[in-house]
Amino acid sequence: MKRRLVLVTVGVMAITALALAAAAAAGSRTVTTRGDEVLRVNVGVNSTLRFSPGPLTVAVGESITWEAGDKIGAPHTVTLTRNPDALVETFLEFIGIEPCAECDAALGAAFGGHFPDMAAPVLELGLGDGFGDDGDSFLFGNGFPPSVTVTLENVSPGETVFYFCAIHPWMQGSIEVQG
Numbered sequence: 011m012k013r014r015l016v017l018v019t020v021g022v023m024a025i026t027a028l029a030l031a032a033a034a035a036a037g038s039r040t041v042t043t044r045g046d047e048v049l050r051v052n053v054g055v056n057s058t059l060r061f062s063p064g065p066l067t068v069a070v071g072e073s074i075t076w077e078a079g080d081k082i083g084a085p086h087t088v089t090l091t092r093n094p095d096a097l098v099e100t101f102l103e104f105i106g107i108e109p110c111a112e113c114d115a116a117l118g119a120a121f122g123g124h125f126p127d128m129a130a131p132v133l134e135l136g137l138g139d140g141f142g143d144d145g146d147s148f149l150f151g152n153g154f155p156p157s158v159t160v161t162l163e164n165v166s167p168g169e170t171v172f173y174f175c176a177i178h179p180w181m182q183g184s185i186e187v188q189g
């Protein structure tokens with residue numbers, strides 16, 4: 011019985027390894043949204059929404075898929091910036107009380123402000139003319155496609171670009187492009 015369990019385990023590991031090898035050979039990477047948002051009355055709100063993995067290394071021309079997998083089933087954006095200073099770092103920056111010109115510029119490129127009007131989001135979609143310029147964004151998740159696959163444009167080997175969700179700007183990631 012034990013031996014059978016070991017064999018099954020080894021088999022599963024082998025299949026997993028083959029699947030990973032196939033994904034690598036196909037030249038595609040996947041980033042999944044994870045986490046949840048929980049409200050406890052008179053206690054607080056806790057969000058663990060995040061991109062997984064956050065930092066990513068890809069080869070030139072390799073495609074990246076962002077897919078929704080978080081527990082709350084929220085809509086998200088992937089909004090690109092080359093400037094790490096554009097990323098929100100504090101709660102006051104997030105709610106717009108602490109000045110953050112870089113945040114405003116980056117978020118403004120996607121929605122025109124920290125608090126987007128979801129009824130009429132003004133997105134600078136980068137999918138038609140490539141995805142590689144500051145402000146290029148797309149929506150995915152609840153109410154939108156469950157996943158979006160893009161290839162980075164205008165990015166040189168050795169360069170690192172950054173992205174965040176304009177709806178939940180603490181969700182952040184980076185993509186290092188290998189030569």
Ligand SMILES: [Cu+2]
Pocket residue numbers: 059084085086087175176177178181
């Ligand atoms: Cu989000």
